Amino acid sequence: MICTIGSLVKGTTNRRRWLLAISLYIAACSATSVLLGVFLSAGGYELRRLAHALFTPGLLSVLSPLLMVVVSVVIIAYALSDLGIIPLPRPRVMHEVPLNWWRWWQPYGGALAYGAALGLGLTTEIYFSAFYAICLWCLARGDLIYGAFLMGTYGFIRALTLVPATRVIYNDRRDVRWGIHHLLHLQETARLILVLMLVLFAACLLGLLLSS
Amino acid sequence: MISKPQSIKWLIISSAIFLIGGWATFVIHSSNLFTFTRPAIMAVFPLVIAAMVGVAKTTTP
Numbered sequence: 001m002i003c004t005i006g007s008l009v010k011g012t013t014n015r016r017r018w019l020l021a022i023s024l025y026i027a028a029c030s031a032t033s034v035l036l037g038v039f040l041s042a043g044g045y046e047l048r049r050l051a052h053a054l055f056t057p058g059l060l061s062v063l064s065p066l067l068m069v070v071v072s073v074v075i076i077a078y079a080l081s082d083l084g085i086i087p088l089p090r091p092r093v094m095h096e097v098p099l100n101w102w103r104w105w106q107p108y109g110g111a112l113a114y115g116a117a118l119g120l121g122l123t124t125e126i127y128f129s130a131f132y133a134i135c136l137w138c139l140a141r142g143d144l145i146y147g148a149f150l151m152g153t154y155g156f157i158r159a160l161t162l163v164p165a166t167r168v169i170y171n172d173r174r175d176v177r178w179g180i181h182h183l184l185h186l187q188e189t190a191r192l193i194l195v196l197m198l199v200l201f202a203a204c205l206l207g208l209l210l211s212s
Numbered sequence: 213m214i215s216k217p218q219s220i221k222w223l224i225i226s227s228a229i230f231l232i233g234g235w236a237t238f239v240i241h242s243s244n245l246f247t248f249t250r251p252a253i254m255a256v257f258p259l260v261i262a263a264m265v266g267v268a269k270t271t272t273p
Contacts, residue, residue, distance in 0.1 A: 157266030190268035
């Protein structure tokens with residue numbers, strides 16, 4: 001991902017152009033993440049409405065905690081999948097975003113295109129299953145505003161972290177990998193932290209069910 | 213002989229079991245614990261995870 005967005009600095013010749021390109025990238029990435037959150041939450045909302053129409057209140061009072069159990073189990077399963085213990089499907093739309101976008105639309109169109117594509121989260125290889133966990137949580141909550149805020153947080157932070165990375169490359173005019181090589185070594189650490197967070201979250205959800 | 217990645221994996225699994233077990237014990241002994249922390253767990257915790265995934269994505273090639 002991070003090597004592809006090197007295009008954010010390749011096509012820029014001065015600081016103002018770099019700032020504009022990165023701003024467009026952040027805006028596009030955040031916008032499509034928000035849209036993904038709204039889409040997933042709307043799906044959850046409609047499913048909930050359908051359940052209310054189909055099932056009796058008595059059955060719903062049983063199904064609601066059961067849904068939380070399923071969500072918790074899926075989250076733990078994906079955390080174990082991150083550790084390589086159980087294989088689970090990792091659906092995505094694309095393997096990676098095309099490298100030639102920046103050549104076609106550089107620099108601003110490319111920044112918008114990469115931001116929009118990467119903000120969806122499903123257009124590259126997904127290394128961290130926590131992404132699926134937050135998508136599942138949007139679906140389970142079925143709250144449009146919360147879903148938009150949750151996925152928007154993901155998209156905005158994801159895009160924002162590229163500001164220091166691209167700044168280093170822009171200033172030094174070196175290869176993208178040179179600028180971020182130290183970050184690439186932290187992937188396993190990041191994965192382990194996220195696995196722990198997921199397990200803790202699932203344990204908390206199960207705890208809430210037990211306590212209620 | 214267990215290799216380093218294997219030992220880390222088992223460390224994570226042990227920690228996970230410990231977390232689940234610990235949390236369940238808390239619930240059994242203090243039923244009011246989750247009433248107090250419920251909003252944080254349901255709303256804020258996923259936001260923290262979402263932000264962390266966003267940061268973690270920077271480490272992918």
